[in-house]
Amino acid sequence: MVFTPRDQISGDAMRRIAIINQKGGVGKTTTAVNLAAALAKQGERVCVLDLDPQAHATTNFGLEPDGERPSIYDVLVRNRTMADVRKEVGENLSLVASDINLAGAEVELAGMVGREVILREAMTQDTEEFDFLLMDCAPSLGVLTINALAAADEVFIPLQPHFFALHGLSKLLETTALVARRINPGLTVSGVVLCLYDGNTRLAQEVVRDLREFLAQSRGTNRPWAAAKVFDAKIRRNIKLAECPSFGRTIFEYAPKSTGAEDYAALALEVSGVIEVGSPAEPEMAAA
Template structure:
């Protein structure tokens, strides 16, 4: 959930700063779509129809008056990988789909699936930068090497200008030796930048998506909200 929370919260923080932001849900679990208050089962069209049905992205984007706009996902995306593979240049479908709307936004944030399949390769092939949210209380760091292998393949084959911004520590409790050790291991093993500030562990993050909002709205003065605002400022 850390990656989806990061996309939603960072997008909201950038929008607060006056930036035009589009969130793209590329995960068949549609967690990002849920987290901004939309029920995927109520949607007639989603990114699935954009990638495989000839529908234009602008006709599927759900606009927002205050926060980021959203290109939503539904469970139909789960069956898309095999269909995507049959397309010509299948790794560039997301880039092609987003090109007509790029000029309307300052930031497009893509929430990729947790697996390293064709949908994730599409997201990486469309991106300029990769931000890696890392849960510091688990063994999640073991997947960093696999992700970086995929990033290097994408850099070599489809998107040579792709850059890794760094690792964003999430669910971070600086009081624990384990959390600090995870960060040190990542920085040393993979020579990655550790982005600051770390996103603190908080029950507030679990509460926000349940009502279709981000922590910036539900707990605007919390440490978590302040951390995402600081991250947005640093990226700007």
């Protein structure tokens, strides 16, 4: 099978971003939901795709993942279009929901030819224009996450800076390299989002330093993460961010003056500004 690089499929400027980490509890969903809301507030047209059977992003937007309404499952398994299952959840903000049925998708897709690129095909056929498409992935590197990587141009990796944070990272990056080699040559790891950040601890600072050193080793190579950076905007630990999902609200609806809202607004500005892909190490490193 021959795969066409993304920029030959469509000339539009939509940025398709897969938010991945095979570890749970690192801030993927919180980032997908609140970065999306922040970008939408800045006037960007944003669509969130919930690719996790746990459907936390769906719940966070106030929808019940009860298996009753159309969801991404219907796109992947039943050939429905993205337009069929997409729903508006705010100004400039749409959601393709997940539901409990998605838990079976892995098995149902097992024998299907081209199962890794179903999502990409569905996106290619979709005519609706967005500036950003954010894919919230499950904590695994299974077929759903591979579908996200095959459909994405960019990867964001949320990371909680603790002692073992870097351990899973090489496996995750190797997976992006494999997908880039076999299915999606244009795939790029844009950066790491530090979540649940306690900036004043020595541990957090050490992890950030190790992470930068690790990423710097790949500069100038053809690895998908050769230009990856640690985003300057760090998401501090903030109780409001933990509370808002249970109210079915984003941080901007629930606690617009919180540090959580402030941090995701800052991240959105950094993300929507032109990211210097291919730029050398971060300024701090260059200065060091």
